[in-house]
Amino acid sequence: MASLTWAVLNSETDKIALLGLKDKLTNGDPHALPSWNHSLHFCQWEGVTCSRHMRVSALQLQNQYWGDILAPSLGNLTFLKEINLTSINLHGEIPREVGHLKRLQILDLRQNNLHGEIPMEMINCSSLEVIILQQNNVTGKVPSWFGSMIQLTHLRLGANHFVGSIPPSLGNLSSLEFLSLVYNHLEGSITPSLGRISNVKFLYFGVNNFSGQVPPSLYNLSNIQDLSLAENQLVDTLHSNLPMVFPNLQFLRCGGNRFTGTFPSSISNLSQLQLFEIAGNDFHGPIPPTLGSLHKLEFFNVAHNRFGSRRADDLDFLSSLQNCTQLQIVGIDNNYLGGILTDLIGNLSSNLVWLSMGSNQISGRIPDGIGKLINLTTLGMEGNSLEGTIPYSIGKLKNLVWLTLGGNNLFGNIPRVIGNLTMLSEVALDSNKFEGVIPFTLGNCTKMERFYANNNNLSGNIPIQTFGYQQGLIELSLHSNSFTGPIPSDLGNLNHLSSLNLQENKQTSEIPIGLSACTALTELTLGRNSFHRNIPSFLGSLLSLEILDLSKNNFSSTIPQELVNLTLLSSLNLSFNHLSGEVPVGGVFNNVTAISLTGNKDLCGGIPQLNFVPCPVSPLQKKHKRSIRKRVILSVAFGGVLITFVTFISIYLLKKKAKKLSITSLALHYGYVKVSYGELHQATNGFSSSNLVGTGNFGTVYRGTLVQFERPVAVKVLNLQTRGASKSFVAECKALGKIKHKNLVNILTCCSSVDYKGNDFKAIVFELMSNGSLETLLHNNTEDSESTNLCLNLIQRPSNVLLDDDIVAHLGDFGLARLVHSSSNQASSSAIKGTIGYIPPEYGAGSSVSIEGDMYSYGILLLEMITGKKPTDSMFGEGVSLHMFGNMAILERITEIVDSRLLIPWSIDKQERRVTRQQNMEECVASFARIGVACSQEIPNQRMSIKDVITELHAIKQKLSC
Incomplete structure (x- = not known):
């Protein structure tokens, strides 16, 4: 128990x-x-x-x-x-x-x-x-x-x-x-x-x-059946009598060492031998013609040695291998074997799957008998002295995966029967004398990963719907031939393509946009052709590129700024084209050893080490900048009041009668001109970074030109990956289609479509505000800068206040659109996306949107223009705000807080700065400051009304016009 x-x-x-x-x-x-x-x-x-x-x-x-x-x-x-x-x-x-x-x-x-x-x-x-x-x-x-x-x-x-x-x-x-x-x-x-x-x-x-x-x-271990010494650093010779010391030996692996000596003929007595592998050593002399006694031999690899003596009898051992009926692997490549390849090659074992005899000095034609080896998966004959045409019998090798015939003297056409070899993964026909066209039947080889036909005499167009079917293609090398015509657009199907080399042909046209889908490209080599037009900006989206060669073509226009984005690019050759304009700075353009731009006489700028002349600066640029500074204050001040008033009234009316409209019917409903994705792509130079105006949470804005409109436009492309972007698109289109005012940026049309990759695409087209944003003028420009950039920027506040040719203010960011289409009957602050520093304090406590709230925002904006300080400036905090800053110095100390640039009345001549009417100007600035302080009071009912603001502004205008 x-x-x-x-x-x-x-x-x-x-x-x-x-x-x-x-x-x-x-x-x-x-x-x-x-x-x-x-x-x-x-x-x-x-x-x-x-x-x-x-x-x-x-x-x-x-x-x-x-x-x-x-x-x-x-x-x-x-x-x-x-x-x-x-x-x-x-x-x-x-x-x-x-x-x-x-x-x-x-x-x-x-x-x-x-x-x-x-x-x-x-x-x-x-x-x-x-x-x-x-x-x-x-x-x-x-x-x-x-x-x-x-x-x-x-x-x-x-x-x-x-x-x-x-x-x-x-x-x-x-x-x-x-x-x-x-x-x-x-x-x-x-x-x-x-x-x-x-x-x-x-x-x-x-x-x-x-x-x-x-x-x-x-050598005392007489029971050894399998001995592997491969891939070490052993220095030795093969025992002269292996059958005596290892009578049971079946597998011998000694490759990848430093063995020397000759091939021991006693090997032929190893009756049990199945595998013999001594590749990658320093053996020399003849291969004995007695190997036929090895009836169980399956694997025979003596590659990468010094066997042979470049003589006619070097291949005699092949005759004896005919008796090895179990043979599957024969590797004799990279030796010194000479002799003529005869038809007896076809008498080798029908079990043969690997035959590698490249990099020797074998001559003659490829025998027709090669077609008997129907189980071959690998046929390597590269780097010999073979001549003649490829026999049609090669079309019988339907299990062939690797075919390498490069570096011979083969000629004639590439046979169409190559299309029968549907298992092909790699084909190397390079460095021969092939002529004619690439057979369209090659499109049947849909498992192709690498195709090399460079350095031949091939001609004609690269056939469409050939390589486009080979969606697993990784490398395509056709350089140094006589191909004509364009690059087939269906190469855009090759999502795995890593290397495309078409250099030194006679190809024309432009680089097809289809290549933009080849995002795995690491090497694109198109030099020494006749490609023309612009270098496409989409190349800057191929972020895997390491080598880009477009040299010795007929490309014109400027170098796309997008190429700066190619952070992996280590070699860029744009030499000997007709490029002009400014050389980008950044990325590969900062590495003089990695780029070649010679032979483009109209290039300028770039980093100093490139030794290009500086790019010319427009003589009107600085003059125009100085002449607008005084006008901008009045323009924005008056325009801002009208925008504030009209926006709120419009919102109130629209909330009562808003109707739902589909985006597809929006353009027709409001009489807009319809535009397609393709038209917008062309209008913005492929959404080039050189056309980039600004970037924000919901999208990116580009400058462009559409034939439907007389003047440049701004195209806002929605980032549909951002949460709320689609709703923002619908809201802006509807709101801007309904609200019309001279101080609102006009919507010209909208586009809801798909891009070239089949992805959803949404964009809104506005009139372009040529003088950019108030933000740019207040915070980004210096008094004497010769290179001031007055570009439109729709994102940075108060960058939604934009300036047209006549410095008239327009509102260009439409958070109000979300208010128009709020689901509640009463406008709620929780539905508004405001901007820190401009939102009145009562909105944070849940108060409804009001005219008084808009007046607060207007007052802060006016103080920002007067002082040159943002409400979010680091100097504010700990109880000090822009409102208090203006209020403390509104009288005697106005000159201490005002932006000093406003007190200098510039003339047309940049050397002459008159200080006349100084006192009059200071009084006007003080008046503006008082209005800003009065509008931005903390308590809503203490803020200045719109009516009083307009009265005050008219008085200031009269004083300034004196």
Whole structure:
């Protein structure tokens, strides 16, 4: 009875341990391991095996994606003999508690994300026979105490991050059959002690940093079946009699080292040999013609050596390979093999999938017999001396994925049968003598990723609907031919295109806008053609560009400012065109070693290191700026009053009779001229940054010219990704269509359409206010600046007050539109988007919109014009406001607060600054200040009325006109 109780208690211990393990393995996911619940005995849980004592003896869970850690509770399953937790995305370290599992025989944790070092406590697991930790991120040195685990038969530590050398103690593992240390960072020599593990059959040391010679003791391991020494820095030769020392050898990998010597003819006696790979060494001499005895040979790769002597008999070994009927891979490229390629190539194994013989000195024609190798996926014959045409039999290779024939003397047309090879991914026909056109049948190869036909004699147009079907195309190189005509617009379908090289052809027309969709482009090379018109601004949106070459064409006009946005651009060549105007500053244009602009004689400006002449400045620019400063105060002052009054009355009337109108019928309802996306795109030079006027929360404004209107326009493009932008568009269109006043910016039309990429597009077209905003004049201009920018800016307050040619003020930002279409019957401050500093204080307390509130905003604006200070200036705060600032100095100290530029009556001649009528001017400024203070009183009913403001302004106007 006591023993039964003890068994039950131990059984419960295993259950608790398993539940703790589940919680950590699955990160508490309730849907994972559903069978691990209290309704089933744990011995029936998925992946759990129990012994006859009802104790957990094996834990086997594979191919899940839980992605958590091994809990320490694993160590409580003391009857475990096997742990197999492969490919379940384990993280963390191997828990030290594994050392409690003294019965453990198999530990298989391959294909996870474990890190850290192997815990030393594992030395207690003296029954271990199999340790498999490959394909993790385990670090540290290979533990020397592994040498005490004399039961080990498999030690597989490949594909981790082990460092250091092979511990000599591993030579004690006399039972070891499988040792894998591949794909680590091990170094030093291969320890000779491994010559004692006489039972080993699989020995993998590849892809490390081992150096020195292969220790002679390794040739004592006569049971070796698979030996991998590849990709190290070993210096040695192949043993002269490998069949004697390794009679059971099936796989030999020695590539990527520094082996020397000749090809040992004794290899032909390795009757079990399936794989022979010695590529990337320094072997030389002939390849023996006795390889036909290797009847099991599947893989033969001797590439990148010095085999051959450029003589006619160098290819004789191919005849013997005809007997290797299991052959799948033949790699003989990058050697010194000469001779003529004959039709016997077609007699090689029908199982052949890879035939690579490029970069030799093979001559002759490509034999018709090549069409017999119907299972080929790779055919590489590049860099030889082959001549003649491509045989039509190549069209039978319908499994072909890679075809490389570049760098030969092939001629004639590219055969249409190439379109039969629908599996093609990469085709290299470059540097030959092909002529004619690209066959339209190439469009059938819809899996194409790379196509190279550069440096040939190809001509005609690049066919439409050929490359456009290859939507996975990454590289297209057609340079150095005689192609004519335009770039096919359907190249815009190539979303993955990274490199497009059409340099040195005879192509004309302009760069198609379709290329704007090729956002993955890193290299665009169109030099030495006859492309003309403007360099399109959309190139500035290809943010992945690293190389852009448009040299030696006929491009004209200016360099698009948008190219500054290409932050990854390391090489820009615009030389030898007909470009003019100012060179942009910023981005790649600040790196003189990365750009070439020579041969464009009409360029100017740019950074000084480019040595271009300065760009000319308009002589009227500064004169015009100075003449308007006095006029702006009166214009905005009077216009502002009218705007305030008319806006509020209009809002009141419109709220009573507003009707819902769809955007599609809006233009027709108000008699607007309809415009399309294409017309707006052309009007703004592709929404070029050189046409940019301003940017705000809901959109971006561009200057443009539409044929439907006599004067320039402002195009406000809505950013539809911004919350509320669409509603803002509807509100502005409706409100501005209904409210008409000479001091409101007129809406000319609107556009609701889709852009060239199929995305929704909405824009409003206004009349352009040529003298920009009041904000610009007050805060952005200096008295003597020669380069003052009087551009329109619809966003920065009080930048909604815009100035036309005659310095008449217009209101140009329409938060009032939201008020017009408020859902409530009474205007509510909660529905208004005001601007900090201009909103009257009572709105913050929930008061309704009122004329008194508008008068407050007007007063603040007037004080801002007088003082040159924004209401949000850093000097205000701690109880001091713009209103108080003006009130404190409204009489005797007016000259201390006023913007000094207002007190200087400029003449037409910039050298003459008369100070006559100074006292009269100061009195007028003081009067303006009094009006501003009176309108911005804190209590609404104490503010100056519109009627009194107009009376005062008329009096000031009379005084100024004296």
